[in-house]
Amino acid sequence: MAATLSVVVPAYQEAARAPRLVAAVRDAAADDVARAGLELLEVIVVDDGSTDATASVLEEGARSTPLLRPLPAPGGHGGKGHAVAAGIAAARGELVLLADCDLSAPLAEVAHLHQALRGGADVAIGSRAAAGADVRNTPLTREYMGRTFNRLVRAATGLPHHDTQCPLKLLRTSDARRLAEAMQTRGFAFDVELLVRAQEAGLSVAEVPIAFCHDLDSRVDPIAHALEMARDVARLRRSQRKPERDARRQVQPAGDELRL
Ligand SMILES: Nc1nc2c(ncn2[C@@H]2O[C@H](COP(=O)(O)OP(=O)(O)OP(=O)(O)O)[C@@H](O)[C@H]2O)c(=O)[nH]1
Ligand SMILES: [Mg+2]
Secondary structure (H helix, E strand, O other): OOEEEEEEEEEOOOOOOHHHHHHHHHHHHHHHHHHOOEEEEEEEEEEOOOOOOHHHHHHHHHHHOOOEEEEEOOOOOOOHHHHHHHHHHHOOOOEEEEOOOOOOOOHHHHHHHHHHHHOOOOEEEEEOOOOOOEEEOOOHHHHHHHHHHHHHHHHHHOOOOOOOOOOOEEEEHHHHHHHHHOOOOOOOOHHHHHHHHHHHOOOOEEEEEOEEEOOOOOOOOOOHHHHHHHHHHHHHHHHOOHHHHHHHHHOOOOOOOOOO
């Protein structure tokens, strides 16, 4: 029998992009997930205290789309990590897939991630850096920011990955809960902490090339969020146990096409 899947999507000020997500959930998501050998149980979209019409677009969409499960983030606006953690806590599937509202990494790519889990990985992360990735439309500035950020992450934390910020991540819900419960990062560097905690828990992580089409509409402030993420990575480094940090000495060489 196919394992069940919950998709968790954080949403902040997404009134304009949410209708496209709702349509994808209504028309294609179950088939995309079934082709990956999984059964889609729900798409939890966590509205992170948006002040635009995100909540009403999601509520309206859910009326005609039973798989869509809007969830207000507890305590109002708290950041992407905060919202993802709330979604993970609410997930009912055996596996959980983290994704973004803009579906710049299409849900159909879950097939590649699931293959990695079937191959023995505990966590599969989508990658725009791994050989074979099909990446389109990324502005040069974002590409540069992403590379720089991922270099910083590798140097600071010892993580071997080349694209921590790719939206798609697939893992067992029980693992995701255990990791998310212990996490401190409420903003965009949540993804980095998830991987740091996975490493500390002894979980194996596979970085899997995926198709990705950058959506130019963005909630990311290149200065404020870059500074916040650098600060969060520095804090993460201080929280790490030394053996995990030093694991960077065994890091395998790879391309460094890294993006935020
Ligand atoms: N919960 C929450 N989610 C957010 C916040 N900011 C962005 N998001 C969500 O995070 C996801 C990614 O946001 P984007 O604005 O596309 O940013 P990105 O894809 O990381 O960066 P770009 O490369 O600029 O697209 C979307 O689902 C957003 O709704 C926030 O403050 N809180
Ligand atoms: Mg995006």
